[in-house]
Structures are given as C-alpha cells and as structure tokens.
Amino acid sequence: MTETATQTRHIPDRLNSRAHSVFRSWEALLLAVAVAIFIVNSFTSPYFLNAWNLSDATFNFTEKAMIAFAMAMLIIAGEIDLSVASIIALASTAMGLAVQYGAGTTELVAIGLIVGIMCGAFNAFFVTVLGLPSIVVTIGTMSLFRGISFIILGDGAFRGYPSDFAWFGQGYVFWVITVEMVIFVILAAIYGVLLHKTNFGRAVYAIGNNPTGALFSGIRVQRVKFILFLLTGLMSGLAAICLTSRLGSTRPSIATGMELEVVTMVVLGGVNILGGSGSIPGVVIAAFVMGLVTFGLGLLNVPGIVMSIFIGLLLIGVIALPRMWSIINARRHKP
Amino acid sequence: MLPRVIPVRELILSIAILALLVLISARFAGFAAPSNLLNVFNDTAPLIILALGQMVVILTRCIDLSVAANLALTGMVVAMINVAMPGLPIPVILTIAILLGAIMGAINGLLVWKLAIPPIVVTLGTMTVFRGIIFLISDGKWVNAHEMSDAFTGFPRTTVLGLPMLSWVAILAVVIFGIMMARTSLGRAIFAVGGNPHAAVYAGINVGKTQFLAFVLSGALAGLTGYLWVARYAVAYVDIAGGFELEVVAACVIGGISIAGGIGSVGGAVLGAIFLGVVKNALPVINISPFWQLAISGSAILIAVAFNARAGKTKGRIILKSAEGST
Numbered sequence: 001m002t003e004t005a006t007q008t009r010h011i012p013d014r015l016n017s018r019a020h021s022v023f024r025s026w027e028a029l030l031l032a033v034a035v036a037i038f039i040v041n042s043f044t045s046p047y048f049l050n051a052w053n054l055s056d057a058t059f060n061f062t063e064k065a066m067i068a069f070a071m072a073m074l075i076i077a078g079e080i081d082l083s084v085a086s087i088i089a090l091a092s093t094a095m096g097l098a099v100q101y102g103a104g105t106t107e108l109v110a111i112g113l114i115v116g117i118m119c120g121a122f123n124a125f126f127v128t129v130l131g132l133p134s135i136v137v138t139i140g141t142m143s144l145f146r147g148i149s150f151i152i153l154g155d156g157a158f159r160g161y162p163s164d165f166a167w168f169g170q171g172y173v174f175w176v177i178t179v180e181m182v183i184f185v186i187l188a189a190i191y192g193v194l195l196h197k198t199n200f201g202r203a204v205y206a207i208g209n210n211p212t213g214a215l216f217s218g219i220r221v222q223r224v225k226f227i228l229f230l231l232t233g234l235m236s237g238l239a240a241i242c243l244t245s246r247l248g249s250t251r252p253s254i255a256t257g258m259e260l261e262v263v264t265m266v267v268l269g270g271v272n273i274l275g276g277s278g279s280i281p282g283v284v285i286a287a288f289v290m291g292l293v294t295f296g297l298g299l300l301n302v303p304g305i306v307m308s309i310f311i312g313l314l315l316i317g318v319i320a321l322p323r324m325w326s327i328i329n330a331r332r333h334k335p
Numbered sequence: 336m337l338p339r340v341i342p343v344r345e346l347i348l349s350i351a352i353l354a355l356l357v358l359i360s361a362r363f364a365g366f367a368a369p370s371n372l373l374n375v376f377n378d379t380a381p382l383i384i385l386a387l388g389q390m391v392v393i394l395t396r397c398i399d400l401s402v403a404a405n406l407a408l409t410g411m412v413v414a415m416i417n418v419a420m421p422g423l424p425i426p427v428i429l430t431i432a433i434l435l436g437a438i439m440g441a442i443n444g445l446l447v448w449k450l451a452i453p454p455i456v457v458t459l460g461t462m463t464v465f466r467g468i469i470f471l472i473s474d475g476k477w478v479n480a481h482e483m484s485d486a487f488t489g490f491p492r493t494t495v496l497g498l499p500m501l502s503w504v505a506i507l508a509v510v511i512f513g514i515m516m517a518r519t520s521l522g523r524a525i526f527a528v529g530g531n532p533h534a535a536v537y538a539g540i541n542v543g544k545t546q547f548l549a550f551v552l553s554g555a556l557a558g559l560t561g562y563l564w565v566a567r568y569a570v571a572y573v574d575i576a577g578g579f580e581l582e583v584v585a586a587c588v589i590g591g592i593s594i595a596g597g598i599g600s601v602g603g604a605v606l607g608a609i610f611l612g613v614v615k616n617a618l619p620v621i622n623i624s625p626f627w628q629l630a631i632s633g634s635a636i637l638i639a640v641a642f643n644a645r646a647g648k649t650k651g652r653i654i655l656k657s658a659e660g661s662t
Contacts, residue, residue: 080455126637126641130641130644131644132640132641132644133594133595133640135398135455135594136584136588136594136636136640137637137640139581139584139636140585140588140633140634140636140637140640141633141637142581142633143581143585143629143630143632143633143636144629144630144633144634144636144637145633146629146633147626147627147628147629147630147631147632147633147634148630150626150627150629150630151624151626151627151630153626154624154626155626252626257463260459260462260463263456263459264460267456273453273456274453303470303475305466305467305470305475305573306467306470306471308463308466308467309463309464309467309468309471311463312459312460312461312462312463312464312467313460313464315456315459315460316446316452316456316457316460316461316464319450319452319456320446320450320452323450323451323452324450327450
C-alpha cells in the first residue's frame with residue numbers, strides 16, 4: 001500500500017480540451033471507420049454507389065438497431081438479454097397464428113408488440129423479482145420462447161399476411177427512404193434523449209456503475225431494470241413486425257443468431273459490456289458500420305456464414321484491441 | 336456440522352429422474368427395460384461428456400458457449416483427415432480431436448485470462464468464428480458415411496462388455512473428472528476460484544490461469560465429442576450440434592451447478608445431463624412431438640436456476656445471523 005503512495009504519478013500539464021476529447025472519442029474513431037468502409041466499398045463494387053442499393057442495404061441493420069438501442073441501455077445498466085431473437089420468433093409466430101384466424105394489420109401490430117412486452121416482462125420477473133442473473137435467465141428463455149414457436153409451427157410455416165401489412169418491411173415513405181429507416185431514425189432520437197437527457201437515463205448509468213450506490217441514492221433499481229427489460233421486449237416485438245412484414249412468412253427458425261449481432265452492434269458502439277458507460281450515437285454509427293460491412297461483403301458474393309466470422313471477430317477485436325493497447329502502453333511507461 | 340447441500344441436491348435429482356421413469360413406464364412399459372436404459376445412456380453420452388467440461392468452466396465463474404461449434408469444427412476436421420488418409424489409426428484420430436479441441440479452448444481461455452474479456456462475449460464470438468471456419472474448410476459440403484473409413488465410424492459402436500465404446504468414453508471421462516475435482520490441486524483451485532476469487536489469490540492460486548485451464552479442459556472434451564459425434568452419426572456438415580451449447584448449459588444448471596461459480600459437483604452435472612437425456616428419449620415414446628424438446632430444456636433451466644438461487648439465499652441469511660449473534 002505505501003509503495004503505491006510514494007510512486008511518482010504522471011500529471012498532465014493541462015486538461016484535455018473539449019474538442020480534443022470529442023476527437024479522441026470512440027464515436028469519432030467509429031465514424032472514421034464507417035467513412036473508410038464506405039469509400040473502400042464504392043471502389044471495390046460498381047453497384048455500391050446507387051441510391052436504391054444503399055436503400056436496400058439499410059435493411060441489414062435497421063431491425064437489429066431497433067433492438068440494439070434498448071439493449072444498449074440494458075447493458076449499460078449491467079444486465080443483458082440474449083432472448084431477443086427468440087422473442088422475435090415467438091412474436092412472429094403469434095402474428096402468423098392470428099392471421100389464420102383472420103386478423104387484420106392493426107391487430108397484427110398490436111399482437112406483435114404485446115407478445116414482445118409480455119416476453120420482456122417474463123424475463124424481467126425472473127431477473128428483478130426473483131433476483132436471478134440475467135445471462136442464465138435469458139439463455140433459458142431463449143430456448144423457451146423459440147421452443148414455443150417450434151411447438152406451434154413444427155417444421156411448417158405461416159404465410160398469407162394481409163397485403164397492407166407488407167408496408168412495414170417493404171414500404172417507402174418517399175423516394176428511397178424506407179419505412180424501417182424512418183422508424184430507425186425516430187427511435188434513435190427517442191432513445192438518445194431518453195438515455196442522455198432524462199433522469200431515467202442518468203439512473204441507468206448510476207445502476208450500471210454501482211447498483212448498491214444507486215439504491216442508496218433513492219433510485220428504484222429493480223423498477224428501472226424491469227422497465228429496461230420491457231423496452232427490450234417491446235423493441236423485439238417491433239423488429240418482429242418489420243422482419244415478418246419484410247419476409248412475408250414465419251418459420252420457427254426466424255432471426256436465429258440475431259442476438260449475437262445485436263450484442264455485437266452494442267459493443268461495437270462503445271458500450272461497456274460490464275455496464276456503466278456507452279452512448280446512443282455510438283450505437284447508431286455502429287449500426288451503419290455493420291450494415292455497410294455486410295452489404296459490401298454481400299456485393300462481393302461473400303456467403304452469410306463467412307460474414308458471421310467477421311462479426312464474431314469484430315465482437316472480440318473491438319474489446320480486445322483497446323485492452324491490448326493499454327497493456328502495451330502500461331509496459332512502455334513502466335521504468 | 337451443517338448437512339452438505341450437494342448430496343441432497345443429487346438425491347432430489349435422482350428421485351426426479353426415477354419419478355420421470357415411472358411416469359413414462361406408465362405410458363409405455365418397455366421404456367424402463369435395462370436394454371433401453373442403456374440405449375438412453377449411450378444416446379446421452381455426448382451431453383454427459385460436454386456437461387463435465389462446461390461444469391468446470393462454470394465453476395470458475397465463466398461460461399463456454401462455443402462448445403457446440405468447437406465440436407462441429409473438430410468433427411469436420413477429423414472427418415476430412417479420415418477422407419484424406421483413411422489408414423490413420425483411431426488413437427491418432429482421437430489425439431488429434433482432443434488436441435484440436437484443446438487449442439480452441441485455449442484461444443477462449445487466453446482471451447479471458449490475458450485480456451480479461453467477459454467469457455460470454457469471448458465464447459459468443461468464437462462460437463460464430465468456429466462455425467464460419469467449418470464452412471470455409473468444407474466449402475459448405477457434407478462429408479458422408481461412404482467417404483469415411485469403417486474403422487472411423489465403427490469405433491463409437493464397438494461393443495465392449497455389453498456397452499458401446501461411446502458409453503465407455505463417457506464413463507471414463509466421469510471417473511477422470513471425479514478424481515480430478517476431488518483429489519487434485521487443480522480441482523481444488525477450480526472450486527476456490529469460483530467460490531471466492533480474492534481469497535483464491537491470497538491462497539496463492541492464479542485465478543486467470545485456472546480459468547484458462549478450465550477452458551482448455553472444456554475445449555478438449557468438446558474436441559473428443561466432436562469425433563465421437565461425427566463417427567456415430569457418420570456425417571459431418573456445418574450445422575451439426577447447432578444450439579447444443581444451450582442444452583449443455585441446461586444440463587449443468589439442472590445439475591445444481593451455480594452459475595455464480597464455486598458450487599457444483601460431477602455427480603450433479605451427470606445427473607442433469609441424464610435428466611435431459613431421459614426427457615429427450617421419452618418424448619417420441621409417449622407420442623409428444625420432438626419439437627417440444629427446446630421449450631422443455633428452456634423451462635428446465637428457468638426452474639432449476641430459480642431453485643438454485645433459493646437454496647443459495649437461505650444459506651446466506653444463516654451465515655449473516657450467526658455472525659450477528661457472535662458479535
């Protein structure tokens with residue numbers, strides 16, 4: 001103990017300026033990466049710089065990003081939800097089932113959102129009321145929710161969605177701007193304000209940094225977490241509506257492995273996987289980076305499973321590289 | 336002296352399995368026949384082997400979601416080696432499978448140990464990377480039964496003393512892990528790291544290195560299972576054992592291994608796996624669609640983890656009370 005106290009510490013001559021810290025931030029780095037990928041893509045494929053192709057490319061990330069906003073807040077608060085892809089499967093199955101009984105578009109949207117919220121509440125009950133670790137609970141519900149889809153559907157599929165239901169996943173607001181893109185932008189604004197400008201957002205950070213401290217400062221920790229799980233469920237329900245509408249059919253294997261891509265997007269966006277820090281603008285840029293990478297690789301005829309290698313490496317690399325960098329730095333500064 | 340918690344849990348689980356067998360026998364009498372039970376055990380052997388590795392990892396407060404992908408990649412590699420060199424003896428194949436699996440486990444372990452990345456992130460990432468590599472090396476093609484040598488596919492089915500080799504491998508793994516956890520310093524270190532990492536450091540145990548070794552063990556067992564799986568089903572392709580990692584985690588959680596680390600036993604992991612194995616084999620017999628399997632293991636995880644947490648909480652309160660009383 002005394003040894004560390006007597007050690008000379010490096011004291012900077014001046015504080016970092018605001019511009020300096022913005023420039024050095026994770027978001028700035030990510031933005032540079034996004035621009036670089038954009039430029040590289042436009043050189044490697046002649047089909048890249050086309051308004052309609054770029055519009056199609058947004059489908060690669062809009063649905064995942066909807067969930068990623070809520071997931072970012074959940075991870076900042078120190079929890080995680082691995083069941084999001086299975087919630088999509090269950091919500092989509094519920095909608096498909098409703099179609100068999102003649103439900104219209106309004107009912108389908110309501111069913112998708114309600115099933116999403118109910119799944120979120122189910123997770124929240126186990127995590128906040130029973131006090132169980134969210135990783136195990138959501139690994140369990142990941143099997144359970146998709147399992148229910150399999151029980152209902154088996155190896156079959158639901159089709160025959162009403163034609164106006166296709167608007168969510170296939171519609172355009174004007175020119176090349178898709179409905180999903182508009183939803184994405186609106187949600188980005190809502191979540192940006194919610195996390196960065198409200199008491200609720202500040203409570204989320206406080207819980208992620210120190211749940212006990214947050215509790216003693218009068219934050220209802222369990223209630224905030226409950227709401228975050230509900231939001232994640234709701235967003236999964238919304239993503240289920242968009243995805244089902246875009247595909248026009250439901251199979252129990254729908255959106256398999258999407259939880260990985262959502263978590264990767266959040267972590268790539270600079271959210272600390274252990275909770276406590278992160279930002280919505282970061283997640284927005286990360287969504288564009290992932291969308292551009294998968295779209296660019298797709299134009300080069302790279303199969304989906306090989307893209308998943310990139311996503312897996314991205315997930316590990318994004319966390320590993322800064323840590324390796326700091327380890328190397330620490331060694332260099334040691335006398 | 337407090338009664339030990341773990342044997343009680345194993346007893347409860349054994350009773351649950353017996354009750355399950357009685358229920359199934361009521362619907363279909365042949366299920367509980369010894370020959371059928373041996374079949375069920377043989378069918379569950381891969382799950383038992385993987386659950387042992389997962390148990391060690393979970394005991395050190397980590398989780399390994401890459402086991403199924405590791406299994407599939409090793410299986411594909413040994414199958415392709417067999418196609419290229421059909422004359423290679425089985426012990427060599429087994430060694431390659433175990434080594435390859437251990438290397439993949441070591442990659443996970445190094446990332447957790449040296450870079451302190453949360454295990455769930457590491458293994459989620461390596462899970463997709465391993466699966467992707469299978470596609471790259473196999474070009475998405477299948478390796479089918481007629482391409483494999485007879486010795487390669489025959490090994491798991493070879494009957495010794497009335498049991499197939501696959502069952503014997505599982506029994507051997509259980510015995511080795513039983514001895515390792517109870518009688519070696521590594522076994523004790525694994526419990527210590529999960530029980531209280533800070534105390535483990537003061538006791539001279541390297542926490543990161545122990546977690547690394549746990550991942551290597553889990554990887555080695557996944558590699559071994561990879562060969563056995565491919566040889567038994569006589570086919571290798573990208574998606575074999577897809578989602579099996581969840582079943583392995585389920586077996587551990589049902590077996591009373593605390594996800595918070597430090598609590599669990601070999602017996603628990605084995606019984607948890609057998610429980611799932613019995614359920615899986617019983618479904619078609621009592622005319623329930625096999626599509627129920629996923630939902631059942633999901634529910635089993637939730638029920639088991641809720642049950643485990645209850646047990647842990649009461650224990651915590653008792654300690655607190657006695658501490659208050661003594662001061």
